[in-house]
Amino acid sequence: MGLREVKRERTRRLIADKAFELFCDHGFGRTTVEQIAAAAEVGPSTLYRYFPTKETLVLEFVDDCLADAVSWFRDQPTVEPRDGLRTVIERVLEQLESNPDRVRAVFDLAERNGSVSAHLNELIWRFRNDLAAALVRRLPGDPLHAEFVAALSAGITMNVIENVVRVWVDTPHAVNAQSLAHQAMTLLETGALPLPAAQHGSGISDNSRHDS
Amino acid sequence: MGLREVKRERTRRLIADKAFELFCDHGFGRTTVEQIAAAAEVGPSTLYRYFPTKETLVLEFVDDCLADAVSWFRDQPTVEPRDGLRTVIERVLEQLESNPDRVRAVFDLAERNGSVSAHLNELIWRFRNDLAAALVRRLPGDPLHAEFVAALSAGITMNVIENVVRVWVDTPHAVNAQSLAHQAMTLLETGALPLPAAQHGSGISDNSRHDS
DNA sequence: CTTAAGTTTGGTAGTGACTACCATATGGCG
């Protein structure tokens, strides 16, 4: 029962790799799915069975990296949220760093093409949701409030990842992503970031109660 | 020199309104641009001169709200970053609250359609960049570091807006967005959010162990 | 008023992503 799945995975990889190659050579907009299918020696129908849209051909790698880290977090219900979120960041960056050229190419393609950029942003948003859903389960107190807190925390976490990666891909080879992430987390911890400040004395009561 | 621009703005509004109406009635995917053009009594070519893609028909209102707030921030170089970012949040929410049905419909359409969701996320990302670019100018020190800090701050700010709005649109009428935003900012200020924590003693900075 | 220049408009033809569908081929198993 394994030969079929092996073959499936093989053709899947083949299509994705050929597509990526063509995108890098001629650009995303100037490459048609017919050309990709021809390069992978499959029919266009087959291609669409593996990848629902042209954009997923570009984003598969990033998608996998994020999926891996978030599913890890989901399977670790005992770890402290702060440590878990840090590890999520580290795991994502570690995997991305294992294939710098690919990551750079992805962000390059996203920068030049609005649709790719849009789908990349939506991908990040989806994992922010997944991360929030996994996080909310280990937050005590009012579920509605916990959901809000989890969404904010997950958003900030993904925000760190995103900005670290963007700086990392724009820098030739000088910095490593992990230390950038460490720097970002330190900025968060020490309050060195100019965050939007709540205006005290505005008459709005603070009904957020958190037990320590 | 004014009659032309008046007419332009009129037809622009007409197209956008008719489109939105059709989207709400029959869904985004089930509405063709030809139908929209026919409803607005213009040719398809004319429609495309005003709106580059179908998605922009949906997102115009949100785009305007964000553009207004960010351009306000850009034109206030003297205000403190913390206060400025808070005001950005307040201004965006204020404008969105002025048209709750429209906002609710936009997020509803985004939830049901991947492409709309993707373009919404990209729109938010673009304004996060704009906000960061406006913010970096008033941050002292190393420009590279300031850029990083600004990107993180802008990201967190947009993150607050996004999550507040998502909670707000999902809640019938009980909460108001401003107090939710206030709550979020208080959470940020008091450190009540479980943020990813930099691991001390990992060899990057120092060796002091930090338990729990 | 009239003419000229610039702008807005509608229409046509085409490209290409994506879908629905069907006939065929291929692998897994008795």
Added chain:
DNA sequence: CGCCATATGGTAGTCACTACCAAACTTAAG
């Protein structure tokens, strides 16, 4: 070898979007 499930390739069609052109309209000048 036959039986079933799945994988594949091809066809026809829809629809977003583009490039282009000719007609209508707006504005300004003679």
